[in-house]
Amino acid sequence: MRNLAKNIIKDTDYLYASARIKALEKNLLTRERMERMCEARTMEDTFKVLTECGWPEIPSASMADVEQILAQRRSETFAMLRSLAPDQRIPAVFLMKYDYHNLKTLLKSEATGEKPDALLIDAGRVPLRQLMAMLRENSFSDMPAAMAAVVSEGRDLLSRTRDPQLLDFSLDRAMYAEMLDTAEAFGSGFLTGYIRLMIDGVNLRSAVRLRRMGKGSEILRFALVPGGNVSIMSLMHDISPDLIESVFASSSLSAAAGAGAAVLRGEGTLAIMDLACDDALIRYLKRAKYVAFGAETLIGYLAAQESELTAVRIIIAGRLAGLPSEMIIERLRDAYV
Amino acid sequence: MARLNVNPTRMELTRLKRRLVTARRGHKLLKDKRDELMKQFLSIVHQNHDLRQSVEAALMQAHKSFAVASAVMSPEFLEEALMYPKQNVSLSLKYRNIMSVNVPLYDFKTLSEDASEIFPYGLATTSGELDDAVITLSNILEEMLLLAQLEKTAQMLAQEIEKTRRRVNALEYVMIPQLQETIKYIVMKLDENERGNLSRLMKVKDMMLEQARLAALKQDEMMAEKIS
Numbered sequence: 001m002r003n004l005a006k007n008i009i010k011d012t013d014y015l016y017a018s019a020r021i022k023a024l025e026k027n028l029l030t031r032e033r034m035e036r037m038c039e040a041r042t043m044e045d046t047f048k049v050l051t052e053c054g055w056p057e058i059p060s061a062s063m064a065d066v067e068q069i070l071a072q073r074r075s076e077t078f079a080m081l082r083s084l085a086p087d088q089r090i091p092a093v094f095l096m097k098y099d100y101h102n103l104k105t106l107l108k109s110e111a112t113g114e115k116p117d118a119l120l121i122d123a124g125r126v127p128l129r130q131l132m133a134m135l136r137e138n139s140f141s142d143m144p145a146a147m148a149a150v151v152s153e154g155r156d157l158l159s160r161t162r163d164p165q166l167l168d169f170s171l172d173r174a175m176y177a178e179m180l181d182t183a184e185a186f187g188s189g190f191l192t193g194y195i196r197l198m199i200d201g202v203n204l205r206s207a208v209r210l211r212r213m214g215k216g217s218e219i220l221r222f223a224l225v226p227g228g229n230v231s232i233m234s235l236m237h238d239i240s241p242d243l244i245e246s247v248f249a250s251s252s253l254s255a256a257a258g259a260g261a262a263v264l265r266g267e268g269t270l271a272i273m274d275l276a277c278d279d280a281l282i283r284y285l286k287r288a289k290y291v292a293f294g295a296e297t298l299i300g301y302l303a304a305q306e307s308e309l310t311a312v313r314i315i316i317a318g319r320l321a322g323l324p325s326e327m328i329i330e331r332l333r334d335a336y337v
Numbered sequence: 338m339a340r341l342n343v344n345p346t347r348m349e350l351t352r353l354k355r356r357l358v359t360a361r362r363g364h365k366l367l368k369d370k371r372d373e374l375m376k377q378f379l380s381i382v383h384q385n386h387d388l389r390q391s392v393e394a395a396l397m398q399a400h401k402s403f404a405v406a407s408a409v410m411s412p413e414f415l416e417e418a419l420m421y422p423k424q425n426v427s428l429s430l431k432y433r434n435i436m437s438v439n440v441p442l443y444d445f446k447t448l449s450e451d452a453s454e455i456f457p458y459g460l461a462t463t464s465g466e467l468d469d470a471v472i473t474l475s476n477i478l479e480e481m482l483l484l485a486q487l488e489k490t491a492q493m494l495a496q497e498i499e500k501t502r503r504r505v506n507a508l509e510y511v512m513i514p515q516l517q518e519t520i521k522y523i524v525m526k527l528d529e530n531e532r533g534n535l536s537r538l539m540k541v542k543d544m545m546l547e548q549a550r551l552a553a554l555k556q557d558e559m560m561a562e563k564i565s
Contacts, residue, residue, distance in 0.1 A: 067412060097462065101417060108421040119413045119420065164421035168459025176461070206460040209468055214453040223460060270465025271405065310409060317408035331405065 009086050011294040017084040018293035021301045025289075027054045028301075029308050031335040037315045038325040038332075046319060050312065066316050070309050075123060077305045085298055089186040092125055093179050093195070094302045099124035099131075099147060100175040103154070104168060106135050111158050146178035169222045176202070176225045190288065190296045194303070197284050199228035200253055201277035203235060204244070208260040208273060211239040241265050252280050271331060278333045282307060285336060304336030311335070340518040345526035353523065357516040364508040371501045374436050378494045385487040392484050395477040402470035409464040418458035418467065424449055426478070438497045440490040443482045 029037075033049055040046040043061040051057060055073065059065050081091045098121050109116035122128040126143060134140055140148035150171060158167045176199050183191040206223045217238050224232040234247045241261035248257030256276035262268035281303070288300030311332055318328035343349050407415050425448035432439045447454075455475045456468065 063412075070411070101414060101462070105413075105417045105420070108417070112421055114420065116420075119417050121411075121413050164423055164457045165459060168418075168461075172459045172461040202461045205465065209460055209465055213456055213468065213472075225461065270468065274409070274465050313411070314408045317404065321404045321408075323404075331408075 009295075013086045014293045014295060014297065017086065018291075018297040020084060021297045025301060025304075025337055028304055028337045029053060029311060029335060030337050031332075034311055034315060034332055034335060035329055037312075038319070038328045043316075043319065046316065061316075061320065063317060063320060066313070070313060071121075071123075074305075074309060077302070078123065081298060081302060087186060087295070089182050090191070090295060090298050091302065093182050093186075093191065094306065095123065095125050096175055096179055096182075099126055099144070100171050102126075102128060102131055103147065103151065104171050106132065107151075107154055107158060107167060108164055110135070110155070111162075111164075144178070146174060146181065150174040166222060172202070173225050176227060180227045186295075188295045188299070191299050194281070194284060194299060196227065196229050197252065197281055199225050200230050200248070200251060201256065201281065203228055203230065203232060204248060204253055204257055204260055205270075205273065205277060207235050207239050207244060208263055209270065211264055212270075239264070252284065253277065256280055275331065275333060278307065282334045282336055289337075300336065307333050307336065339515065340522050341515060343519060343523070345523040347527065350520065350523045350527070353516055353520050357513065357520065360508055360512050360516060364505060364513065367501055367505045367508065370436055371498060371505055374438075374494055374498045374501060377435055378491065378498060381487055381491050381494065385484070385491055388480060388484050388487060392477055392480050395473055395480070399470045399473040399477070402466045402473065406464045406466040406470060409466065410462075414462055415467070418463050421457055423457035424455045424475075428482075435490070435494065436497070438493050440493055441486060443486050445478070445482055 029049075033053065037046045037049045040049065047058045047061075056069060058069050078091055078095065082088065085091055102120050102124055105116045105119045109119075120128055124131070126134075126147075130142065134143055135151070140151055143151070154167050154170055157170060158164065176195070179195045180192065180199070183195045203224050206225075207220065210219055210223060217236060220232075220236050220239075224235060226232050230247055230251055230253075235243070237243060241264040244257050244264065245254075245261045248254055251257075253276075256273055256279075259268050259273040259276045263270055263273055285300045285303050288296035291297060314331055315328055318331070341353075343353070410418075426445050427448070429444045429446070431442040431444070433442050434440075452475075455471055458467070
């Protein structure tokens with residue numbers, strides 16, 4: 001799983017970054033630590049596990065404070081990775097979702113006239129202020145090309161159809177296409193594989209959820225994202241549990257597909273399928289742990305950080321909502337370390 | 338019981354008797370109205386109770402799904418997903434008459450006929466639990482409106498029952514006894530007058546008889562003097 005030799009950046013350029021990341025990995029939450037957080041008697045004990053792992057003190061047990069710490073943690077991770085990575089395309093792939101989220105929010109707020117400020121996340125590649133100015137002045141030259149291409153289309157789509165779902169579909173497709181293009185241009189098979197698996201997961205979940213929403217197969221044309229390991233043509237039929245199982249049978253998402261088929265048969269819940277998809281991604285990422293140095297380490301760490309933030313949110317929100325610890329544990333994604 | 342401050346005349350008596358008849362008829366009618374309202378009210382309260390329980394259970398379910406969805410997604414992503422609603426609902430209001438109480442009737446119509454047009458978000462960055470929450474909420478919209486209608490009806494009926502009850506009581510314990518008392522007073526007063534009159538007449542008669550007797554006596558004496 002090394003970078004291809006034709007790359008200008010060699011694995012050895014990652015020696016320092018990889019060593020640094022390996023040292024930081026031991027601070028990631030392990031499964032055992034997560035369970036300890038769930039089962040801790042008081043919220044202070046839950047937070048103590050986090051401070052043991054180098055998290056800042058959480059001032060109070062309110063979701064607003066926790067979200068603030070999570071945002072701070074996220075920006076610290078990205079800032080560090082930006083300074084460590086020899087190639088900025090690695091963090092960029094993980095930052096794209098914030099760019100597209102901001103873009104969606106701004107386009108929707110243009111249409112509804114609502115103030116979007118509280119919903120924006122200033123974490124993307126394009127700083128928020130700049131993005132807002134670009135949309136206001138209709139000049140997209142400083143925006144990443146793939147994003148610029150989809151802005152006017154999205155704006156037009158929303159004013160024509162008044163359907164925010166179609167806007168989301170179109171921006172999501174653009175986002176995954178840009179991720180994939182960036183990964184391919186970067187030349188890391190590991191990163192491309194990760195994105196492809198992510199796309200497969202999105203397609204599996206979209207197919208199952210659309211079927212469950214009672215949508216016809218024609219909407220799949222807009223909702224499915226091309227570029228995954230599984231061709232979207234094979235899914236463009238009437239979705240049935242058997243079809244889902246057979247299409248994903250030989251992929252690493254077969255367990256998730258089984259859960260998805262169970263949902264359609266009315267036996268399981270979407271949470272189980274979401275969990276299985278995320279676990280498949282973590283399983284894929286775990287390969288990076290056996291690479292001594294290279295881009296994989298950075299990619300694995302970034303993805304692990306993201307899933308750790310989700311895990312912490314699940315645990316704390318679940319505990320604040322008073323859910324029993326078993327219920328929280330069964331919703332926790334597998335840990336990277 | 339205090340009686341009304343009226344002149345004890347025959348005309349007043351007939352007027353009061355007429356009022357008493359009207360008051361009695363009104364009392365009976367209002368009592369019937371109160372009983373009927375009570376019957377309707379109780380049946381609505383029973384319906385309301387059952388409906389409220391089912392709506393509350395569904396709301397708890399939706400709330401739980403939202404709680405899980407908001408645990409998996411960051412709040413900005415969650416709110417962005419829901420910021421632009423796709424389905425629109427128009428609400429129409431009519432009235433129904435229950436025992437002269439105008440209670441509201443709500444009816445809603447969704448802009449799009451397609452029941453699956455309730456998800457305003459893409460699927461890549463949202464969690465499946467959000468679907469569950471949206472579906473549950475959309476399913477209970479109709480029940481919630483019905484519940485609002487029933488609760489408003491129950492509230493209005495309760496007010497009307499209270500008003501009717503006060504009227505019935507006022508008639509039963511104040512108005513009717515008062516009228517009866519006054520009638521009795523006038524009748525007694527009139528009888529008293531009658532008796533007074535009668536005894537005066539008898540007295541006059543006695544006096545006249547006495548005078549006649551005295552006159553006859555005087556005449557006899559005069560006759561006797563003449564003879565002697």
